[in-house]
Amino acid sequence: MKKKRSIYDVANELQVSVTTLSFVLNGKGQEKRISKEVIQKIENYIKETGYQPNHLGRSLSTGKSKTIGMIVGDINNPFFSEVASGIEKIALKAGYTLIVASSNNELNQMKSVIKLLNDRNVDGFIISPIAGIEETLADLKKEGKPMIIFNCFFPDLNTFNIVVDNKKGAFEATRHLYENGFRNIGFITLNLYSQKERIEGYTNFIESQQLNTNILKLPYELNYEQIINKITSFITSNDELDSVFFSTNFLTLGGLKAISRLGGKYAKMGIVSFDDHLLYDVLNPGITAIKQPVKQISATIINHLLSMLDKDADKKVEPQTIMFPVELIVRASSSKR
Amino acid sequence: MKKKRSIYDVANELQVSVTTLSFVLNGKGQEKRISKEVIQKIENYIKETGYQPNHLGRSLSTGKSKTIGMIVGDINNPFFSEVASGIEKIALKAGYTLIVASSNNELNQMKSVIKLLNDRNVDGFIISPIAGIEETLADLKKEGKPMIIFNCFFPDLNTFNIVVDNKKGAFEATRHLYENGFRNIGFITLNLYSQKERIEGYTNFIESQQLNTNILKLPYELNYEQIINKITSFITSNDELDSVFFSTNFLTLGGLKAISRLGGKYAKMGIVSFDDHLLYDVLNPGITAIKQPVKQISATIINHLLSMLDKDADKKVEPQTIMFPVELIVRASSSKR
DNA sequence: TTGAAAGCGCTAACAA
DNA sequence: TTGTTAGCGCTTTCAA
Numbered sequence: 001m002k003k004k005r006s007i008y009d010v011a012n013e014l015q016v017s018v019t020t021l022s023f024v025l026n027g028k029g030q031e032k033r034i035s036k037e038v039i040q041k042i043e044n045y046i047k048e049t050g051y052q053p054n055h056l057g058r059s060l061s062t063g064k065s066k067t068i069g070m071i072v073g074d075i076n077n078p079f080f081s082e083v084a085s086g087i088e089k090i091a092l093k094a095g096y097t098l099i100v101a102s103s104n105n106e107l108n109q110m111k112s113v114i115k116l117l118n119d120r121n122v123d124g125f126i127i128s129p130i131a132g133i134e135e136t137l138a139d140l141k142k143e144g145k146p147m148i149i150f151n152c153f154f155p156d157l158n159t160f161n162i163v164v165d166n167k168k169g170a171f172e173a174t175r176h177l178y179e180n181g182f183r184n185i186g187f188i189t190l191n192l193y194s195q196k197e198r199i200e201g202y203t204n205f206i207e208s209q210q211l212n213t214n215i216l217k218l219p220y221e222l223n224y225e226q227i228i229n230k231i232t233s234f235i236t237s238n239d240e241l242d243s244v245f246f247s248t249n250f251l252t253l254g255g256l257k258a259i260s261r262l263g264g265k266y267a268k269m270g271i272v273s274f275d276d277h278l279l280y281d282v283l284n285p286g287i288t289a290i291k292q293p294v295k296q297i298s299a300t301i302i303n304h305l306l307s308m309l310d311k312d313a314d315k316k317v318e319p320q321t322i323m324f325p326v327e328l329i330v331r332a333s334s335s336k337r
Numbered sequence: 338m339k340k341k342r343s344i345y346d347v348a349n350e351l352q353v354s355v356t357t358l359s360f361v362l363n364g365k366g367q368e369k370r371i372s373k374e375v376i377q378k379i380e381n382y383i384k385e386t387g388y389q390p391n392h393l394g395r396s397l398s399t400g401k402s403k404t405i406g407m408i409v410g411d412i413n414n415p416f417f418s419e420v421a422s423g424i425e426k427i428a429l430k431a432g433y434t435l436i437v438a439s440s441n442n443e444l445n446q447m448k449s450v451i452k453l454l455n456d457r458n459v460d461g462f463i464i465s466p467i468a469g470i471e472e473t474l475a476d477l478k479k480e481g482k483p484m485i486i487f488n489c490f491f492p493d494l495n496t497f498n499i500v501v502d503n504k505k506g507a508f509e510a511t512r513h514l515y516e517n518g519f520r521n522i523g524f525i526t527l528n529l530y531s532q533k534e535r536i537e538g539y540t541n542f543i544e545s546q547q548l549n550t551n552i553l554k555l556p557y558e559l560n561y562e563q564i565i566n567k568i569t570s571f572i573t574s575n576d577e578l579d580s581v582f583f584s585t586n587f588l589t590l591g592g593l594k595a596i597s598r599l600g601g602k603y604a605k606m607g608i609v610s611f612d613d614h615l616l617y618d619v620l621n622p623g624i625t626a627i628k629q630p631v632k633q634i635s636a637t638i639i640n641h642l643l644s645m646l647d648k649d650a651d652k653k654v655e656p657q658t659i660m661f662p663v664e665l666i667v668r669a670s671s672s673k674r
Numbered sequence: 675t676t677g678a679a680a681g682c683g684c685t686a687a688c689a690a
Numbered sequence: 691t692t693g694t695t696a697g698c699g700c701t702t703t704c705a706a
Contacts, residue, residue, distance in 0.1 A: 006699050017677045022701060033675060052456050056402065057699030060393045060682050076418050085412050085439060097457060099436050102422060119389045120434060224615065256619045278561065279616045282593045343683050354693045359685060370691060394683030397698045
């Protein structure tokens with residue numbers, strides 16, 4: 001691997017000082033009143049010979065790595081991967097590189113990737129938190145690291161949060177089933193902090209109708225087959241159930257599988273899913289789903305983080321919680337058939 | 338943001354020299370014959386006070402960033418996200434951070450992210466290439482950058498490649514339809530280099546039976562609705578078609594949607610999809626699919642890259658092509674109904 | 675308008 | 691066995 005040219009080499013070749021070269025390289029030529037000709041000469045030469053400054057040297061010197069660390073539950077979850085790719089696009093344009101890491105919804109894993117990314121000098125964080133991580137986040141905040149919390153958040157933590165209205169979404173979804181004539185609505189969810197609001201939304205509606213809640217809260221760690229089994233026994237052992245509201249996409253998949261295996265009368269159960277999916281439209285019946293405004297979420301996250309990162313912005317970005325509405329996409333699965 | 342302690346600060350606090358400290362920090366205590374007591378003292382102190390060396394300084398000094406750059410077509414594609422997350426897990430354990438970037442199958446985008454990651458001093462690359470990128474890869478190779486090519490590769494390029502047997506997979510899938518009685522088998526694919534072998538596999542089988550090929554090659558840039566429309570008109574304008582083989586997951590989704598919209602006799606078409614999907618099992622009929630051994634692929638990629646990166650390995654890793662078999666998961670969609 | 679030089683935090687050759 | 695110190699490549703203050 002041949003050694004790369006350093007700024008000194010190039011300065012030498014060009015017969016200018018490193019200072020001058022550095023200024024021009026960073027677009028500060030004007031500001032520093034370097035002569036037009038020199039600027040031109042340098043820029044042309046750079047373009048021709050293709051010199052690229054070493055990022056590490058720059059980062060070490062400036063203390064900025066131009067890198068953003070993002071921590072999600074699981075990059076295989078389409079919600080996260082879509083948010084991540086939306087963020088990546090905008091970040092790239094702004095000169096930032098995005099590093100995405102998965103916590104697998106495991107506290108120690110999350111702590112260690114936060115530490116890892118912090119040690120790697122990421123300039124800012126984008127985090128989908130899990131229960132138990134409050135302190136780590138508080139520390140990060142105390143350190144002064146810019147960060148955005150998304151998907152769910154800790155009200156006590158005074159961070160900048162970007163979420164959707166999970167509670168209302170779940171409430172409306174449940175109401176929708178109710179209005180379509182379902183009276184025994186089960187709710188299948190995960191034991192994750194991020195599900196808290198959805199559980200509340202469901203519970204609120206059910207209780208507002210003096211009905212009984214019926215919640216299955218599954219451990220996150222289960223694999224697909226285990227989920228199918230758990231759901232199957234939940235459904236069969238609650239024989240009065242006429243409909244189910246699934247709290248995440250992955251659960252819906254498991255649930256659909258369970259129901260399709262059961263067949264018979266179960267095939268007529270009402271179904272709503274939190275999070276939409278391309279295939280829901282193709283299924284028969286189509287699956288009614290709550291859709292999150294992914295594009296908006298990702299754009300909002302990265303734009304706010306970028307302005308936190310932008311030191312020129314003299315006005316500090318105040319902590320706040322931005323909440324997007326969700327949309328109920330009605331398909332056949334939520335009506336009596 | 339309070340300034341972090343440097344190795345000098347810590348050395349001072351500990352009353353040892355930076356060298357000693359640095360050696361111990363890098364686990365070279367034994368090797369450098371630092372006294373047991375000093376090593377212990379340092380390690381304890383570090384643990385208590387939580388000092389973490391600055392990666393940038395280290396990288397600048399060693400010339401190694403302990404970072405791997407991965408370039409995929411689109412991180413939202415489940416195949417890529419699964420491979421990426423498998424790689425990430427192993428890389429993390431080996432002390433490497435993975436940066437995943439999407440090329441969106443766009444040549445300039447791919448060139449620019451390769452350049453970006455290279456400027457960021459990634460130690461190695463993992464790349465799913467597209468047509469036109471040969472030269473860039475050749476340059477990278479000339480530079481001596483360790484890299485692994487996956488998904489598809491350029492036979493002329495003498496790189497380390499990890500792929501599945503696309504040709505055979507496509508051949509067998511087509512044969513499977515044929516053996517189930519279908520005679521007018523269409524093939525719907527994308528205008529991507531990665532599809533080349535699949536097209537060949539399909540074509541080879543069809544021609545081996547003296548049948549006519551019927552291929553729809555769609556531009557990658559199309560969105561979901563456009564794909565549905567193109568597929569719809571392909572199907573309706575080729576009225577003799579009795580079955581379709583979809584070359585990627587995303588096309589299958591579009592195709593299923595198109596077929597479900599068309600309804601009627603089209604609902605009985607034979608269908609096979611390249612790449613499996615959780616939901617294929619839930620659909621009615623279940624979708625027959627070719628499954629790639631994702632876990633094996635990701636493990637193989639990262640393990641080989643790691644050994645290329647490991648300078649202790651005196652034996653160089655020779656360029657070669659590792660080809661995994663694929664598996665045909667037979668479901669109802671590929672039989673006459 | 676340009677140049678010299680001191681750092682940024684770490685590694686490692688060399689000296690002691 | 692430990693300490694001194696010269697880089698790694700870049701930015702930026704200060705001086706000219």
